[in-house]
Amino acid sequence: MGRRLLFLGPPGAGKGTQAVMLARALGVPHLSTGDMLRRAVSEGTELGRQAEAIMTAGDLVPDDLVVAMVGERLAEPDAACGYLLDGFPRNVAQAEALRAGLVDDGIELVVLLDVDEDELVTRLLGRAAALGRTDDNEETIRRRLAVYRSETAPLAEHYPGTGVEVVAVEGTGTIDEVFARIVGALAAER
Numbered sequence: 549m550g551r552r553l554l555f556l557g558p559p560g561a562g563k564g565t566q567a568v569m570l571a572r573a574l575g576v577p578h579l580s581t582g583d584m585l586r587r588a589v590s591e592g593t594e595l596g597r598q599a600e601a602i603m604t605a606g607d608l609v610p611d612d613l614v615v616a617m618v619g620e621r622l623a624e625p626d627a628a629c630g631y632l633l634d635g636f637p638r639n640v641a642q643a644e645a646l647r648a649g650l651v652d653d654g655i656e657l658v659v660l661l662d663v664d665e666d667e668l669v670t671r672l673l674g675r676a677a678a679l680g681r682t683d684d685n686e687e688t689i690r691r692r693l694a695v696y697r698s699e700t701a702p703l704a705e706h707y708p709g710t711g712v713e714v715v716a717v718e719g720t721g722t723i724d725e726v727f728a729r730i731v732g733a734l735a736a737e738r
């Protein structure tokens with residue numbers, strides 16, 4: 549089973565939940581750039597101040613800021629034995645930055661979580677009500693989905709070209725059903 553994994557999928561696909569569960573099962577740190585950025589915003593750091601309005605609009609925080617943040621995180625000792633990246637890379641430029649210099653060996657396997665778009669909007673609006681995330685109003689949600697489609701989804705085509713396999717997993721069903729599917733797909737992989 550790959551120990552340097554990337555979770556790819558549209559906002560609302562359940563990536564975060566599944567990534568936490570899988571990272572725990574594999575014993576590797578779960579590295580969510582969305583979580584890191586939200587923490588920076590709530591702590592009022594310089595990075596947080598630069599990222600806040602961009603996140604609220606549903607756009608991507610500039611690559612140089614995010615790449616530097618991930619570089620620092622990957623240099624921490626717990627990432628030496630593997631990691632599960634969630635929300636990074638978000639575009640081809642970030643993927644290339646990761647491949648070029650952040651780590652020695654790079655991503656081993658990409659897990660693509662697939663969910664149909666109507667279902668995503670319903671889920672995201674439900675989550676907005678539940679969690680009160682400021683980037684979960686309908687306009688921002690539509691923007692985040694558009695950004696995913698144009699910037700992030702192309703990574704599913706990009707990775708195979710760099711020799712990294714992409715395993716697609718259907719993201720509908722209960723949390724446990726989806727998790728079982730992911731574990732099954734990874735087991736079939738190796």
Ligand code: AMP
Nearest residue numbers: 581582603606607608609614635636638
């Ligand atoms: P997420 O929790 O992964 O959906 O991320 C929430 C927001 O944080 C995104 O809508 C972006 O504004 C920002 N963000 C998270 N990861 C990245 C990234 N790798 N590059 C640029 N912006 C990011």
